[in-house]
Amino acid sequence: MIIFVIMKKTIIIISLLFFGWNISAFGQNPTDSAYIKGAACEQLQQYRKAYHHYKEWLASDSLNTEALNATARTALFLGRVKEAESLYAKSLDLDSTNYYAGLQLAKLYFQLKDYYQSLDYYQWLLERDSTNISFLQGAGDCLSNIGYFPVALNYYSAAVDLNKENVSLTITLINTLLRIHKEQPEPPIMLSMAMEVCDTALLYNPAHPDLEQSKGVIYFLEGKFPAADSMFCRLLATGDSSDFNLRYAGLAKYRQKAYFDAIPYFNILYQLDTTEVETIISLGACFSETYESTKALQFFDKAEKLMYPSEVEKYNLSLMRANTYARKNDMKNAQKYYWDAYKLSSINKRAMLFRLTHTYFMSKKSFETLSKEEYEQQLLYHVLFMRELSKGKVSVDIQQVEGDRAITLLNLYIQDMFFKDVDKARMCSPDGDVSWVTLDELTRLVQFEIQDQQGH
Numbered sequence: 180m181i182i183f184v185i186m187k188k189t190i191i192i193i194s195l196l197f198f199g200w201n202i203s204a205f206g207q208n209p210t211d212s213a214y215i216k217g218a219a220c221e222q223l224q225q226y227r228k229a230y231h232h233y234k235e236w237l238a239s240d241s242l243n244t245e246a247l248n249a250t251a252r253t254a255l256f257l258g259r260v261k262e263a264e265s266l267y268a269k270s271l272d273l274d275s276t277n278y279y280a281g282l283q284l285a286k287l288y289f290q291l292k293d294y295y296q297s298l299d300y301y302q303w304l305l306e307r308d309s310t311n312i313s314f315l316q317g318a319g320d321c322l323s324n325i326g327y328f329p330v331a332l333n334y335y336s337a338a339v340d341l342n343k344e345n346v347s348l349t350i351t352l353i354n355t356l357l358r359i360h361k362e363q364p365e366p367p368i369m370l371s372m373a374m375e376v377c378d379t380a381l382l383y384n385p386a387h388p389d390l391e392q393s394k395g396v397i398y399f400l401e402g403k404f405p406a407a408d409s410m411f412c413r414l415l416a417t418g419d420s421s422d423f424n425l426r427y428a429g430l431a432k433y434r435q436k437a438y439f440d441a442i443p444y445f446n447i448l449y450q451l452d453t454t455e456v457e458t459i460i461s462l463g464a465c466f467s468e469t470y471e472s473t474k475a476l477q478f479f480d481k482a483e484k485l486m487y488p489s490e491v492e493k494y495n496l497s498l499m500r501a502n503t504y505a506r507k508n509d510m511k512n513a514q515k516y517y518w519d520a521y522k523l524s525s526i527n528k529r530a531m532l533f534r535l536t537h538t539y540f541m542s543k544k545s546f547e548t549l550s551k552e553e554y555e556q557q558l559l560y561h562v563l564f565m566r567e568l569s570k571g572k573v574s575v576d577i578q579q580v581e582g583d584r585a586i587t588l589l590n591l592y593i594q595d596m597f598f599k600d601v602d603k604a605r606m607c608s609p610d611g612d613v614s615w616v617t618l619d620e621l622t623r624l625v626q627f628e629i630q631d632q633q634g635h
Contacts, residue, residue, distance in 0.1 A: 559606035
């Protein structure tokens with residue numbers, strides 16, 4: 180037992196010396212004893228004991244910034260966040276040059292997601308040391324979390340300029356540039372800057388996989404798909420078969436229309452996770468493009484069951500299904516999904532209506548053999564399409580090319596209405612919604628003067 184106690188004391192003293200605590204500077208009074216015991220317990224990660232010893236030290240010297248900092252530090256380990264915050268603030272009030280307390284408050288507020296408060300302290304620190312990389316990155320991280328990415332960019336850029344060989348910091352800067360590019364893609368200045376930063380970092384860290392991965396993403400976003408393909412395939416060849424590399428390798432091949440070559444990459448991802456919606460849709464899209472319609476539709480159905488899609492995702496899924504059915508020459512189902520895409524899209528309505536008007540080969544002879552359902556649906560598609568064109572939001576050339584066919588068909592409907600002696604016709608959508616169009620409106624649509632809409 181005696182030997183154990185001696186060994187324990189020896190360990191404590193050695194640990195204090197190892198971690199830089201100056202024991203010789205202290206005498207034998209209670210304050211010194213509390214400090215030494217607290218420091219020893221802290222080094223042994225006995226934080227609750229350390230906290231109580233530091234509290235004792237602080238109680239005897241309440242204006243000692245070191246005692247405040249030590250008590251605050253161990254209070255945080257015990258989850259006493261408010262107390263730690265108060266102690267660090269008091270320490271900083273007592274010594275306005277106390278970097279340690281200022282930095283701890285910056286980190287503490289960041290952990291609490293109070294990014295504005297954290298940013299205030301990082302900026303306070305930067306006023307005293309504007310070349311401190313840690314302070315610059317901390318301020319950038321606060322601004323990123325607030326959503327001020329262009330301002331965060333300034334801090335990250337300054338930090339990287341001071342430490343160009345730091346891969347982690349460089350990638351943070353690149354990701355910020357790419358995020359700004361995503362929000363404002365034109366002009367692609369941010370992509371050029373990201374590539375320049377990446378190439379500079381690669382000079383210091385040749386063939387670094389994380390930097391090469393970032394370079395591959397930049398190539399992809401620039402539309403340089405062969406270069407992106409080459410980069411990600413090289414990374415995969417080195418044994419880095421991460422989901423990220425597999426996905427981008429597949430996407431790069433897909434964007435080059437190498438659909439057969441893309442399938443194995445997406446298939447590996449699918450085997451790893453059969454519930455990943457993005458992978459399932461990518462596989463479905465590849466099979467659709469390679470005319471394996473049955474497989475494509477199976478994947479699209481599975482994707483729909485797995486996700487609660489956004490309006491954009493629903494639109495894309497409907498459009499891919501429609502295109503797949505159109506390739507199978509199953510125009511009834513193609514119409515259904517083009518119609519769904521039309522309803523879901525706020526910007527591509529004319530394009531979806533254009534496709535709907537082309538899902539049936541129309542001639543005078545075929546017009547006469549239309550079923551009631553086909554008659555009403557084709558009338559709806561062409562009326563809606565001409566209404567879109569008449570808004571005058573596309574060029575004259577597009578109006579003329581796309582409008583001629585619709586006008587020809589609507590003239591057949593007008594003739595049919597004259598023959599039937601009716602002044603309106605019923606229209607019905609694929610989902611059963613009924614509406615009507617008058618003979619007067621049809622006449623106006625076919626007599627629509629394209630030049631007038633352009634002010635000529």
